[in-house]
Amino acid sequence: MTINDARTGVGPLLRDWRRRRNLSQFDLALRAEISTRHLSFVETGRSSPSRDLLLRLADQLEIPLRQRNTLLVSAGYSPVYQETPLEAPRLKSIREAVDRLLTAHEPYPALAVDTDETIVAMNGGTRLLLAEVSPTLLVPPINVMRVCLHPEGLAARVVNVEEWRSHLVGRLYRQAIFSGRESLRVLYDEVASYVPKAPEDCQGLSDSIVASIRVRALGTELKLFSTITTFGAATDITVAELSLETMHPADEHTADAFRAAAAAAGQTAPWAGEVGSVATPAPTAGG
Structure with missing residues (x-):
């Protein structure tokens, strides 16, 4: 590219x-x-x-x-848009909004990522989904594309891996083109190299915001689809570059599996404290 x-x-x-x-x-x-x-x-x-x-x-x-x-x-003018650290008091309302959204989506996976696809917060449902991913990929800063597509990542457990990989690589390609960010181009080159023959023309892939995935996890096969949400009319760079990805059960079997796993683990709130500063993990049952 x-x-x-x-x-x-x-x-x-x-x-x-x-x-x-x-x-x-x-x-x-x-x-x-x-x-x-x-x-x-x-x-x-x-x-x-x-x-x-x-x-x-x-x-x-x-x-x-x-x-x-x-x-x-x-052009010789002063910059207009501020870039405020996510932990700054000015963005308290944004952190709280992300916290509420991640919490409300439990027990299903949800995470917040920045423009470089680095995870800044994730909930317990995401931890459950990534439980069998190589620990080396879960050392902060965690990159969601790397976690999903690396041979030792989630891709190893995805049943429809070709379809899912094409969607993610195509999405990353479009983000790199749209933003002009060199860091995304480098990330695209990296994840495209994970397989012997990566998609040659990712521009032609679907632009759908819904991606389907069938993955072996929680002791069964799960069926999920994901949606991506961004903050509308943002005037701060940090907020404008923040997006929320939520994964939804595509059938009742998947919903039951997550509910049972979350109940067993005692997870009812985001575990973002270990990754970013958006939320603080709730204590586990008996803790």
Whole structure:
């Protein structure tokens, strides 16, 4: 996979993002309500864009907040969007929201990840699902793609592994293209190398937000599907880059298996304290 490196200057950066979104100058100019001539002059450096125009173009191009700051700085403006550590008091309400969502989803797996697919919080249901994954993959910082796709990870127990792997690798490919993040490109190259022949054209894979998985765990075969949720209208980089993945039982047998396993383990709340700082693990029964 090839992702263009960011180049110096606001014009080349804008052109790169426009091409990444498969938009012509005419299409982008129409959406941003400016002339094609003006946009062309901005991209070639013949015209200096205003701060408001840059933000309008970034909005139409759906540029991630972190990269919007880069765009502003390249044009000589100060960055607009803050990046607040997740443990900061300012994000207390976000941590509490994530905590509530992870807790509410028990006993089924749920986790919060950042833009590099690093797990910042997970609940007890996730721990149950990953119980037989190699411990070396569960040493923080834990990367969800690595845990899922590594030969010693969850992939070893997935029945429909080809279908599931294609979905995850394809999703990672699109995230790398969409965000322009070099770290995601490197991660894509790594997980694609786990199998002798990785998908050659992940762009053509399904864009469905629901992924089905059949996995041998908890002493039986489980059937699950997953959904991904992000924080809408976020203005802080940390929050904008945070997503929640929840796995749901696809049949009653799977639901019963998780309920029984959670009851046996005494797990009723997120175990995120060991991974991030979003939630604190509740004591186990008898603890």
